Amino acid sequence: GEDVEQSLFLSVREGDSSVINCTYTDSSSTYLYWYKQEPGAGLQLLTYIFSNMDMKQDQRLTVLLNKKDKHLSLRIADTQTGDSAIYFCAESRGGADGLTFGKGTHLIIQP
Amino acid sequence: DSGVTQTPKHLITATGQRVTLRCSPRSGDLSVYWYQQSLDQGLQFLIQYYNGEERAKGNILERFSAQQFPDLHSELNLSSLELGDSALYFCASSVEGRPLHFGNGTRLTVT
Numbered sequence: 001g002e003d004v005e006q007s008l009f010l011s012v013r014e015g016d017s018s019v020i021n022c023t024y025t026d027s028s029s030t031y032l033y034w035y036k037q038e039p040g041a042g043l044q045l046l047t048y049i050f051s052n053m054d055m056k057q058d059q060r061l062t063v064l065l066n067k068k069d070k071h072l073s074l075r076i077a078d079t080q081t082g083d084s085a086i087y088f089c090a091e092s093r094g095g096a097d098g099l100t101f102g103k104g105t106h107l108i109i110q111p
Numbered sequence: 112d113s114g115v116t117q118t119p120k121h122l123i124t125a126t127g128q129r130v131t132l133r134c135s136p137r138s139g140d141l142s143v144y145w146y147q148q149s150l151d152q153g154l155q156f157l158i159q160y161y162n163g164e165e166r167a168k169g170n171i172l173e174r175f176s177a178q179q180f181p182d183l184h185s186e187l188n189l190s191s192l193e194l195g196d197s198a199l200y201f202c203a204s205s206v207e208g209r210p211l212h213f214g215n216g217t218r219l220t221v222t
Binding site for chain 1: 153214
């Protein structure tokens with residue numbers, strides 16, 4: 001199966017919270033990342049969490065890590081139209097390997 | 112702006128041709144990574160260089176090659192192009208062990 005899995009789509013109303021989920025398979029992952037890709041643009045690093053942490057908060061963004069279940073989530077509070085994008089979860093095993101990405105979750109904002 | 116510069120932004124070429132994609136990493140970053148993004152395969156890690164030396168190889172075809180020069184910029188060479196090579200090619204750079212920062216990509220169209 002895939003190393004990193006995400007739902008393909010999430011639809012939320014403007015002003016609500018969005019929760020994007022991700023599961024990964026490699027328990028030796030050292031860092032887990034969230035990247036945002038807007039149409040026609042590159043990948044923007046949103047936030048990341050070290051594997052020995054449970055939670056990280058950065059303004060409207062909250063990352064939760066359940067290492068036992070290998071589950072990572074990104075919560076966006078007060079979702080705005082500018083948050084409409086594809087959100088990628090990625091894991092790093094440290095060392096020389098590149099990141100392994102999920103297929104991305106398309107976040108759709110309803111007015 | 113991530114600080115990673117990729118040129119050109121768009122490239123249209125014919126099957127069988129050869130192209131070179133260029134990447135300038137962020138100032139101070141010794142690692143350069145190349146990724147391919149396509150609709151069916153998602154984001155695939157191709158190759159990593161660290162301070163001029165190849166560090167890790169991912170799903171890179173034999174028709175593709177890369178190098179990192181003494182000034183740390185990198186080039187990805189794609190030869191004998193096929194229709195299936197049409198994709199977005201991203202370069203990323205990092206300080207070792209730190210998050211990757213991505214450029215805006217080169218969109219390659221093979222006709």
